[in-house]
Amino acid sequence: MPGEAIAATNDVNRIEAPVTFKTYLMCAFASFGGMFFGYDSGYINGVTGSAYFVNIIDPGQAALSGPHNSLIVSILSAGTFFGALAAGDLADGIGRKWTVIAGCVVYIIGVVLQTAAHGLGLLVAGRLIAGIGVGFESAIVILYMSEICPRKVRGALVAGYQFCITLGLLLASGVDYGTKNFPNASSYRIPIGLQFIFGVILGVGLLFLPDSPRYFVKRGRIEQARKALCSVRNQPADSEYVEAELAEIIANEEYERALIPAGSWLNGWMNCFRGSLMKSNSNLRKTILGTSLQMMQQWTGINFIFYYSTPFLQSTGAIGNTFLISLIFNLVNVVCTPISFFTVDRVGRRPLLIWGACGMLICEFLVAIIGVTIGFNKTHTDAAGNTVANNISAVNAQIAFIAIYIFFFACTWGPGAWIVIGEIFPLPIRSRGVALSTASNWLWNCIIASITPYMVNKDEGNLRSAVFFIWGGLCTAAFVYSYFLIPETKGLSLEQVDKMMEETSPRTSAKWRPTTTFASEMGLKSGKIDAGVTEDVERKGSIF
Numbered sequence: 001m002p003g004e005a006i007a008a009t010n011d012v013n014r015i016e017a018p019v020t021f022k023t024y025l026m027c028a029f030a031s032f033g034g035m036f037f038g039y040d041s042g043y044i045n046g047v048t049g050s051a052y053f054v055n056i057i058d059p060g061q062a063a064l065s066g067p068h069n070s071l072i073v074s075i076l077s078a079g080t081f082f083g084a085l086a087a088g089d090l091a092d093g094i095g096r097k098w099t100v101i102a103g104c105v106v107y108i109i110g111v112v113l114q115t116a117a118h119g120l121g122l123l124v125a126g127r128l129i130a131g132i133g134v135g136f137e138s139a140i141v142i143l144y145m146s147e148i149c150p151r152k153v154r155g156a157l158v159a160g161y162q163f164c165i166t167l168g169l170l171l172a173s174g175v176d177y178g179t180k181n182f183p184n185a186s187s188y189r190i191p192i193g194l195q196f197i198f199g200v201i202l203g204v205g206l207l208f209l210p211d212s213p214r215y216f217v218k219r220g221r222i223e224q225a226r227k228a229l230c231s232v233r234n235q236p237a238d239s240e241y242v243e244a245e246l247a248e249i250i251a252n253e254e255y256e257r258a259l260i261p262a263g264s265w266l267n268g269w270m271n272c273f274r275g276s277l278m279k280s281n282s283n284l285r286k287t288i289l290g291t292s293l294q295m296m297q298q299w300t301g302i303n304f305i306f307y308y309s310t311p312f313l314q315s316t317g318a319i320g321n322t323f324l325i326s327l328i329f330n331l332v333n334v335v336c337t338p339i340s341f342f343t344v345d346r347v348g349r350r351p352l353l354i355w356g357a358c359g360m361l362i363c364e365f366l367v368a369i370i371g372v373t374i375g376f377n378k379t380h381t382d383a384a385g386n387t388v389a390n391n392i393s394a395v396n397a398q399i400a401f402i403a404i405y406i407f408f409f410a411c412t413w414g415p416g417a418w419i420v421i422g423e424i425f426p427l428p429i430r431s432r433g434v435a436l437s438t439a440s441n442w443l444w445n446c447i448i449a450s451i452t453p454y455m456v457n458k459d460e461g462n463l464r465s466a467v468f469f470i471w472g473g474l475c476t477a478a479f480v481y482s483y484f485l486i487p488e489t490k491g492l493s494l495e496q497v498d499k500m501m502e503e504t505s506p507r508t509s510a511k512w513r514p515t516t517t518f519a520s521e522m523g524l525k526s527g528k529i530d531a532g533v534t535e536d537v538e539r540k541g542s543i544f
């Protein structure tokens with residue numbers, strides 16, 4: 001009866017464990033994995049610029065040769081790309097928690113090799129291995145956090161991961177600054193070796209946390225799922241809150257398994273690409289949504305600022321201390337990200353992505369227009385032969401707009417892209433869907449990092465400020481994209497997100513309210529776990 005179903009839903013929505021401080025701490029801990037991501041993306045620029053390091057790799061040269069530089073920088077992305085993809089499989093096999101711990105071990109091995117290196121070979125091998133570890137972390141931390149966080153604060157807690165990325169980037173630029181002029185091996189061993197500590201903190205800390213209850217349900221281990229849920233919700237073994245949440249996860253798994261049958265390894269991957277392109281809830285559409293969302297996040301051009309702002313600013317001749325400006329950019333990124341902790345679960349994911357893209361595109365076009373008219377692009381050569389900007393105030397205005405652009409990124413697309421990819425996939429394809437989306441982030445990160453020098457280098461594209469027309473154009477695409485394609489997932493459990501995507505289109509999704517639950521649709525009395533369904537899930541999960 002529909003009336004019963006509604007009553008059941010209301011029950012499920014009402015009986016929910018209160019979010020305690022311990023819950024916050026447990027759920028937020030894994031976000032520390034973001035440090036690996038940020039630090040690894042950031043520290044290498046300083047190391048490759050240190051004179052001692054250059055002399056080891058290319059003896060007698062003032063700077064690293066182009067091929068060596070790009071090999072050292074980009075080998076990490078190759079590792080992260082494949083690491084993220086492999087981690088999706090592993091997370092379904094050995095669990096989310098153990099995949100993250102395995103990632104820490106791989107990462108530590110890579111760090112030890114790089115620290116011990118005194119030449120190109122071992123360094124590149126170490127960076128490739130560390131990259132695989134970072135790939136594990138970046139995909140599975142998001143998966144793990146999305147699955148254990150209470151729905152009402154899930155956005156804020158996952159945004160904590162992005163906050164750690166920004167802290168990692170900031171720390172990397174500080175450590176680089178402090179060590180780059182050391183006249184010995186400490187100039188690269190300190191920035192590289194520091195990562196060892198991150199690996200140990202995350203790996204050891206996670207040993208004390210339970211695995212995701214949704215992973216246990218997927219593997220048919222209902223008792224372990226119950227224990228894990230009690231632990232992350234800080235509830236006693238007989239908690240009715242836990243009983244209700246578990247019933248819904250089990251019923252959803254039973255429902256999804258009927259639609260997406262498990263099978264061989266290949267079939268598991270093929271499942272991510274099944275369904276109609278026209279239906280917004282098909283697996284194919286969800287996979288395209290997750291991977292394209294991460295692509296769009298990279299298209300915003302944020303890494304142009306974090307990877308290339310120093311040479312870019314130097315080229316104007318207007319800025320004395322370019323390091324200080326990039327430090328300010330990093331600080332804006334760190335300080336503004338926490339704004340999303342408060343907005344993402346209140347305002348919602350969709351408005352943040354739409355208005356964030358709008359804010360960024362306005363700033364980028366302004367930087368471009370000021371630049372080509374009176375700013376960065378208008379320079380002259382002074383008596384001493386230096387390049388000097390004609391209009392310093394215009395250049396300063398451009399820098400201010402870049403900072404405002406970073407503000408918009410930090411409180412919208414930075415955390416938003418990670419939050420949404422953790423929420424849109426149904427359990428049978430979730431780990432692979434998140435893995436594919438994360439791999440797409442790294443792929444586009446690498447593509448953009450590799451092509452940007454050709455766009456801005458003096459003897460190549462020499463676009464200077466005009467490069468912001470490209471980022472502004474791509475942000476316009478991100479704006480239109482989020483308006484038409486991003487669904488609103490705030491406040492919903494992962495199982496409700498599944499239903500919402502079945503019943504609405506992205507533009508109507510914000511108005512959707514649950515009217516039924518998977519548990520009640522299966523004829524289960526709300527909040528009570530049904531022995532028959534449970535046995536079925538246990539049986540199917542155990543044969544995987």
Ligand code: BGC
Binds near residue numbers: 165333414
């Ligand atoms: C992006 C990174 C970027 C960082 C900046 C992350 O969400 O994926 O590519 O460097 O934000 O804060």
